[in-house]
Amino acid sequence: MKSRQRIFAMIIKEFRQLMRDRITLSMTVMIPLFQLLLYGYAINTQVRHIPIGVVDQSQSAFGRLLVESVKATQIPKLKAAYPTVVQAQKALKQGRVQAVLILPKDLTQRAAQGRVLGQWLVDGSDTLVSGAIKSLQTMPLTDFDIPIRKAPPAKTFEVAILYNPSQRSAVSIVPGISGIILTMTMIMFTSSAIVRERERGNLELLITTPIQPLELMVAKIIPYILIGLVQVSIILGVGHLLFNVPINGSILQILLVTLCFISASLTLGLLLSTIAKTQMQSMQMTVFILLPSILLSGFVFSYDAMPKAAQWIAEVLPATHFMRMIRGVILRGANMLDMWPDTLWMLGFTVIGICVAAKRFSKSLD
Amino acid sequence: MTSAPAIIAKGVSKRFGKFTAVKQLHLNIPQGQIYGFLGPNGSGKSTSIRLLTGLLAPSEGNIQVLGYQVPEQAEALKTQIGYMTQKFSLYDDLTVIENLAFIGRIYGLDPVTLATRIEQQLLTYDLKPIEHQRVEGMSGGQKQRLSLAAATIHSPKLLFLDEPTSAVDPENRRDFWEQLFDLCDKGTTILISTHYMDEAERCHQLAIMEAGEIRAHGEPEQLMLQMGVNVVEILYPDLRRLKAQLLALEEVHSAAQLGVRLRVLISKHVSDPIDWLKCRFPELLTAELEIARPSLEDVFVSVTGEGRA
Numbered sequence: 001m002k003s004r005q006r007i008f009a010m011i012i013k014e015f016r017q018l019m020r021d022r023i024t025l026s027m028t029v030m031i032p033l034f035q036l037l038l039y040g041y042a043i044n045t046q047v048r049h050i051p052i053g054v055v056d057q058s059q060s061a062f063g064r065l066l067v068e069s070v071k072a073t074q075i076p077k078l079k080a081a082y083p084t085v086v087q088a089q090k091a092l093k094q095g096r097v098q099a100v101l102i103l104p105k106d107l108t109q110r111a112a113q114g115r116v117l118g119q120w121l122v123d124g125s126d127t128l129v130s131g132a133i134k135s136l137q138t139m140p141l142t143d144f145d146i147p148i149r150k151a152p153p154a155k156t157f158e159v160a161i162l163y164n165p166s167q168r169s170a171v172s173i174v175p176g177i178s179g180i181i182l183t184m185t186m187i188m189f190t191s192s193a194i195v196r197e198r199e200r201g202n203l204e205l206l207i208t209t210p211i212q213p214l215e216l217m218v219a220k221i222i223p224y225i226l227i228g229l230v231q232v233s234i235i236l237g238v239g240h241l242l243f244n245v246p247i248n249g250s251i252l253q254i255l256l257v258t259l260c261f262i263s264a265s266l267t268l269g270l271l272l273s274t275i276a277k278t279q280m281q282s283m284q285m286t287v288f289i290l291l292p293s294i295l296l297s298g299f300v301f302s303y304d305a306m307p308k309a310a311q312w313i314a315e316v317l318p319a320t321h322f323m324r325m326i327r328g329v330i331l332r333g334a335n336m337l338d339m340w341p342d343t344l345w346m347l348g349f350t351v352i353g354i355c356v357a358a359k360r361f362s363k364s365l366d
Numbered sequence: 367m368t369s370a371p372a373i374i375a376k377g378v379s380k381r382f383g384k385f386t387a388v389k390q391l392h393l394n395i396p397q398g399q400i401y402g403f404l405g406p407n408g409s410g411k412s413t414s415i416r417l418l419t420g421l422l423a424p425s426e427g428n429i430q431v432l433g434y435q436v437p438e439q440a441e442a443l444k445t446q447i448g449y450m451t452q453k454f455s456l457y458d459d460l461t462v463i464e465n466l467a468f469i470g471r472i473y474g475l476d477p478v479t480l481a482t483r484i485e486q487q488l489l490t491y492d493l494k495p496i497e498h499q500r501v502e503g504m505s506g507g508q509k510q511r512l513s514l515a516a517a518t519i520h521s522p523k524l525l526f527l528d529e530p531t532s533a534v535d536p537e538n539r540r541d542f543w544e545q546l547f548d549l550c551d552k553g554t555t556i557l558i559s560t561h562y563m564d565e566a567e568r569c570h571q572l573a574i575m576e577a578g579e580i581r582a583h584g585e586p587e588q589l590m591l592q593m594g595v596n597v598v599e600i601l602y603p604d605l606r607r608l609k610a611q612l613l614a615l616e617e618v619h620s621a622a623q624l625g626v627r628l629r630v631l632i633s634k635h636v637s638d639p640i641d642w643l644k645c646r647f648p649e650l651l652t653a654e655l656e657i658a659r660p661s662l663e664d665v666f667v668s669v670t671g672e673g674r675a
Contacts, residue, residue, distance in 0.1 A: 200455075200457075201454065201455045202455050202456070203455075204421070204453075204455055205451055207421060208419055208421065208444060208447070208449040209444060209469070210441065210473060
């Protein structure tokens with residue numbers, strides 16, 4: 001009887017405390033609700049709308065028809081037409097398109113002879129994308145009203161997979177893992193940074209000293225940048241040695257891209273830290289960011305297959321930009337300037353984020 | 367220059383929503399003195415200190431500390447003041463010397479000055495033997511000495527101490543006060559809040575606070591002399607019953623039992639309190655009654671109590 005009473009007393013107390021913690025309470029509802037809705041709509045294992053470029057050297061009516069019929073499969077989405085293969089390859093390296101369809105000059109002749117019509121150049125850094133393009137290899141040509149003398153070819157297109165020709169998943173996963181690990185640890189470290197000072201009672205002393213909010217924010221970030229770099233070195237080093245992940249880009253570029261991402265993630269954590277009142281709350285917020293960073297960033301599911309709204313959310317997350325950049329640098333040998341929109345976003349996020357965090361952190365107890 | 371007051375507060379109030387934590391605070395604290403805020407928990411002592419350091423913005427009124435307008439010029443003021451919070455607020459996972467170095471650097475001491483100051487502070491506050499010890503696991507007294515060493519590492523002109531002795535034993539408290547007087551001797555103005563009478567008695571000047579208001583202020587000695595009540599001590603067998611009867615009388619401010627004696631505060635309007643008591647309570651005719659010297663606690667009890675109802 002007494003034991004039941006004690007358990008009951010404890011239960012009541014737990015509920016009371018929980019009810020008074022608004023952020024935790026809203027998180028317990030928001031996390032399942034928001035995440036379920038988001039992924040229910042966003043996750044699409046069928047890859048669609050892959051951004052592609054076309055180099056139509058044939059400049060023929062049949063060429064245009066063929067492109068239309070490729071578009072009709074909805075797997076690719078035509079983003080640009082390039083006059084030369086070299087330009088198309090450059091766009092591929094920069095990550096502006098993920099595949100290029102090259103239609104040769106003798107396209108009509110090839111069709112008539114029942115030969116392979118053209119060639120796909122595919123960025124293999126995301127195995128889901130290359131797999132989807134490969135499925136177009138045997139696209140039937142039944143809709144076409146063209147004089148085919150021989151039986152239709154077994155293969156409509158040749159597919160050349162660049163950067164990860166053997167389509168090993170480790171090659172695309174290892175760089176991605178570094179993004180996930182960094183998101184997890186970097187946001188976690190800093191999201192509790194200010195809250196910890198508050199909980200331990202250090203903050204009241206700190207705000208009576210001459211330290212400025214911006215100084216505090218910058219100083220809170222710098223130590224963790226080093227930790228982040230150590231983590232990335234471990235992941236990529238082991239990935240290279242054990243899983244033969246090629247490192248095609250320069251080490252300097254990897255370092256710069258990683259630095260950008262670490263700064264952006266730490267800033268995000270710091271922002272959370274100025275919102276959270278307890279370390280428990282900051283942990284929950286970290287989870288709230290971490291899940292979409294894993295699922296929407298293009299690490300697990302294809303970014304291009306997601307609906308627009310989910311893509312917008314993904315664009316906000318530093319992990320999405322990093323996923324593109326690190327794969328670009330490591331696998332395609334791209335540099336930060338090639339991927340300038342992602343670079344700019346990361347830098348902008350960091351600078352604006354630190355300023356907002358510093359502004360939110362007021363040196364007063366009001 | 368030295369004659370200018372360290373702290374001037376005029377009509378300062380602080381409201382949190384509907385609750386008024388500090389009401390119409392007026393202060394004029396001269397430099398080089400130890401000024402005390404004496405009051406029970408929740409009387410507005412900590413809020414007043416936070417208002418004076420610029421941690422809180424006043425709802426109304428004007429504050430000037432060391433010539434700086436607060437909270438407008440609080441940032442400039444911060445290099446000139448030291449602050450010791452009620453709760454220990456240094457880093458548990460750093461050593462004594464690391465904590466001192468951290469605070470010194472935050473206050474912008476150059477490396478040479480910092481090294482000298484750390485050494486001086488370690489010696490002054492008897493921290494040398496534990497300089498490389500981490501703070502976690504240190505005693506209340508050691509933590510308190512470290513806090514004071516940290517709060518004074520940049521040689522502030524003005525030191526705010528918010529109930530600094532609440533976690534230490536009487537011996538450490540005595541040593542602590544010796545250190546405060548040493549600081550004061552070197553020209554540091556100290557504002558300290560406490561709920562200990564014996565500590566309050568050591569201050570040069572004192573403000574007794576209750577429910578966010580100053581009920582009385584002045585030198586402790588002066589306050590005791592000017593007290594509006596007489597103190598009578600009664601030695602009598604049935605004190606519990608007598609106390610209840612006494613408290614029902616309007617002239618009696620308070621009655622507190624001290625062992626076998628009852629200490630009764632009777633309004634100054636009663637010219638001869640012993641006679642008056644004996645008239646009211648014939649059973650006291652044979653009891654031992656005597657006028658006692660008022661203590662600060664008597665002052666405190668006589669000026670407060672309205673809020674307790």
